[in-house]
Amino acid sequence: MARPQGQGGKGPTQRQLRVGELVRKELSEILTRGELADPDLEGVIVTIPEVRMAPDLRLATCLFMPLGGGDAKKVETALNRSAKHLRGLVSRRMTMKYSSDLRFVLDTRYDDDDRIETLLQSPVVSRDLDADDAE
Template structure:
């Protein structure tokens, strides 16, 4: 029997599917420049992930400006345009309720770089015993 609270388990297939639909619609809106805000027109924004709440009424959109510059300004511009973006999404994605949009900075690239740096550190390399080869010969 499925846990209704969702604690201890990952997102449902429906959450993942709706999140992907919203991500595609949001990416399309931002890439086409369908909003008249000049702050959004100046920067290209990627949308790597959208996470939906269990009731599908809140979409947390993880975004990153290309080049990694002007993150705070991009988040502020997206938050200021959340209602028009929501309206555009409602026209493109057929859902019972159009989710409220919340924008967060995507830090997965920095986290990946941090983990990569840790794995390449001399202490880890020594423990793994791969100091003399890159591992490309395997």
Template structure:
């Protein structure tokens, strides 16, 4: 008997529900590891690191971990330190998150704050402010 498969549309922009759920579990695990100082690296000491998002690949074998040091300073140093300790972090994530395979971790700087600041600066420019005021020259 032939199997009847339903044709699925494209995956949502943020990924499937499972990708989002696993990404959130990995995010919590990585954040917990960093908060408790389980990673012993001189470059990570003295840095408070935020993990705002983890994006999982569709097969759940690759996790892209977005991190941001407090204040945004030394992000390159922090990313390099996390990359050096990737094997340890992967093992810890495997112990804390119940998955068939422990995902490979890839660390990236979270640039959403920089992008938000750039947009804020654009909105504060005189040309945009002039267009946003209710009493512009076009109303007269």
């Protein structure tokens, strides 16, 4: 019996992870080489740390981060505007039956980590943690 792919909180399958990494690699090369001519992306270095694939591999959610912060909303708009063109460039480089639709989302994981670290270091939280240790 086949198991459901990527459903029920089991996380992504090996196939989703493998295809996501291939798409990430191709997108990174395209953006690094400057194959995308968009005035809003000119002079902006964009990193793609992760690509999350849907269970049917039809949608790729691409997490991106402009180097140095930059104007993230402007970059996100430019990438989503160029998604169809990028899809064509990626599909030419990969051998898959279908080409995934690309959706770009700003990667906020690093900002969230900094926010949580700041909260844990705050005096209110440290006071509560010290109170728990004393008991």
